[in-house]
Amino acid sequence: MLESEVEHSRRRRSANYPLEFKRQLAQQACDSTVSVSQLALQHGLNTNMLFRWRRQLKAGLLDQAKLVPVTLAQTSPISKCPTGSGLIEIRIGEAAVRIEGSPDPATLTLVLKGLRA
Template sequence: MTEPEGKPGSRKGRPNYDREFRRRLAAAACEPGVSVAKLARDNGINANMLFTWRSRYRAQLQAETTPLIPVAVVHETPPARVAMSAQASGVDHRTPRNGTIEIRIGSALVKVDGAVDAETLRLVLGSLQS
């Protein structure tokens, strides 16, 4: 007797799970409070396999998100220029720039009034991405 021929690329003894099945379980494994080991056991698969699927699923979601967001200039005013006297020319008196930056990322809103340190703003925006 000969063995039945499988699909090209299929491996004997190892099931080839449907792509939709893998995606559905990986998405379920990303839900808060879900035990990946219990989810894997309930579906008859190895927990390490589900961890791998979940990792690939998260990487795919990250790749699909666009790093750039649309920006709209609401009101643009040139910075105010202040004339300095000859006596004060040796002293560094900077006038703070007035303005507002409003950034919406998903349900989060970051609103910045006045002058802001660029590094601080970078840290705040970076924390919203994770």
């Protein structure tokens, strides 16, 4: 491989497509009368990318962010809680996630991402 090719491959980045664009193409790819490979070709995309977007659409990952109602429950004053302790409880329908203590940010991020799926 030539040095210029190595430099080019290092600079090459995947494009960030707008969420609405991904959603529209994924919806078209779900149509049984549409050829996914032809659709990809028309938009200059890799066919595998459209299949990935279609899976994401079906999993709800391409949905617009939705606001959910939040209610605050009466709790004991914060001053009575020992340092480093806390409670986060998230209820969605019949499901509830309860996190006690002081979770590290990475763990909390994983839990919240899991709720989106």
